[in-house]
Amino acid sequence: MTAPLPGYLLEVAGLRTAFHTRAGAVRAVDGVDVIVRRGECLGVVGESGSGKSVTFASVMGLIRPPGQIEAGTVRFDGQDLRTLSPRQMRAIRGRDIAMTMQDALTALNPALTVGEQISEVLEAHDEGLPRRGPARRRAITDRAVEMLRLVGIPSPTERLRQYPHEFSGGMRQRMMIAIALSSRPKLLIADEPTTALDVTIQAQVLELIADIRAKLGMSVVLITHDLAVVAEHCDRVMVMYAGEVVEEGPTQAVIGDPRHPYTKGLLASIPRPALRGEKIHPITGQVPELINLPEQCRFHSRCPEAGLGCLARIHMQSSGPGRKARCIRLHDGGEAHG
Amino acid sequence: MAEPLLSVTGLTKVYRGTPSIVGRLMGRPTLEVKAVSDVSLSVERGEILGLIGESGCGKSTLGRTILRLHEPTRGGIRFDGIDVSSLPPHEMKAMRRRMQIIFQDPYASLNPRRTVADIVGLPLRLHGLARGKAETRDMVAAIIEKVGLKTAHLDRYPHQFSGGQRQRIGIARALVSRPEFIVCDEPVSALDVSIQAQIIELLSDLKRDMGLTYLFISHDISVIGYLSDRVAVMYLGEVVEIGPVQAILERPRHPYTQTLMSAVPKVEAQGGRHRVRLMGDLPSPLDPPSGCKFHTRCPLATDLCRSQSPTSQTLGIGHHASCHRLGEDLNLQEEVTA
Structure with missing residues (x-):
């Protein structure tokens, strides 16, 4: 394994985390790569069950049975976290990487x-x-x-x-x-820090995180379901769907010109006052169950652009400067309605 | 001019808490929360009035008090020319066929031990709208298909459905008695973005097809701005501003509305936006501030605001707000950043 580039604080490769249930293994995170550069804010977007929280709980070593990390490397600041003893991991968790949970009342000791x-x-x-x-x-x-x-x-x-x-x-x-x-961490993972909060308070908390990031020079991973929050606060964005990363790149590029049909659908689903009187175009159907998923594009059953080629394992491919997407129709020029 | 379908005048709902025995012996006063305080508004037939505000502002209580699910403490409610606030219980029950509600939480608002056919058929039985079981089932089947579910779903139980599907069941239950007026109490707030968009589309289609009138309660300005014809803004039990949706979104006049609008993150905005910072949290409704209730957080507050509550002023056609400093026509975003 080569040493991480000096700019990368966190480098996750091929992460797989599954939960073994009676109904079968739920592949909550299935081959996820993440890069967080020093000082940057990465937005992680996805709906319930996309695997965004499990990915970072795995990074923190917080997965408990029936959950299990089955594969992948987690390199943080030059160390492979998955090879550390629980004691060594404890020293890093909370000191170098800190995480805040969505529900502050249950996360704090009453x-x-x-x-x-x-x-x-x-x-x-x-x-x-x-x-x-x-x-x-x-x-x-x-x-x-x-x-x-x-x-x-x-x-x-x-x-x-x-x-x-x-x-x-x-x-x-x-x-x-x-x-x-x-503990002045190098990386703050904020899991839905404002979901339970009113907008005026949300604005206060997000500005606070931005201020502190600037003051302490730390990196931030902001896990959220709200693309607007990402648009305003993150340098890069990673969109997750059904346990996989489907698109990633600089925030402005991804939100301004989404390439993956899921990202497009997500953006088209946001009701906007400017669209009054026009139809919004929601993504039809629902997220597939993550048990016994076949080797094919996970979005294909809901995708307006899906064709026969989508019934195979799809890999991430370059979709522009510094960006990638997991779709075989990326270079079809959009006439894909097969 | 035709009378509005619904008009509410001076509606007030006070909750009284009884102090403990010790408290009573020590002569502590009864605790009072004015959840809704002297609200007057009307809803025209066929329109959507959006009701927006942060948690605890009384918007849900207002919705429920209008339907007399909570009894009003003071004030009048007229629906289609009938004084609903003084109807005796059996007449009120009959009235509810015409006034229905869709709840926020699709998990808590459906009886887990009843099938979909039972849940949706109940209003028909209560109001004697169907002759016999066969007709009940036919009517239920018709509405179930109208909300985008299948007749095959009729004999299933709520736990067999996803959140979005459950919300469709709740909508079918509200609509099966062919009501004219629906209180939509945060019907999409518990749903993922893509499912939220499906339900919003459904609600607008149903409104058009069935000639419905909505009071649409939400904390989400994008949803309210997309759907509503007019918007009412609530703060600590009072409507502080009401007006046509364009006026409220593009030129809000009350400092609270201005703050609320500036706090919403927008997908289009890429960083660097001037935002009105709101100081502190919502004051306790048990001990509301004197004078204008917003003065503790308002950047424009003066001594007058601290001592006297403002009266409602007309700003344009159908546009009213309650603030002492309206005459100066201040734009908070410019004020604060200047």
């Missing part, structure tokens, strides 16, 4: 104060802190206050003594970001 939960991370990843004694405790508290201030929580010193239920939804999401950032 029985511990916010201060205790931030201190836990600081205790575990304690570079630069005094070894022991009151000086250490003071340093930890100071840093916790600093983190809450960084994410814009008013009166942080008092807030440290409060429990998660005493915070509003937007505040809890900020707290989770504060906890995730307190």
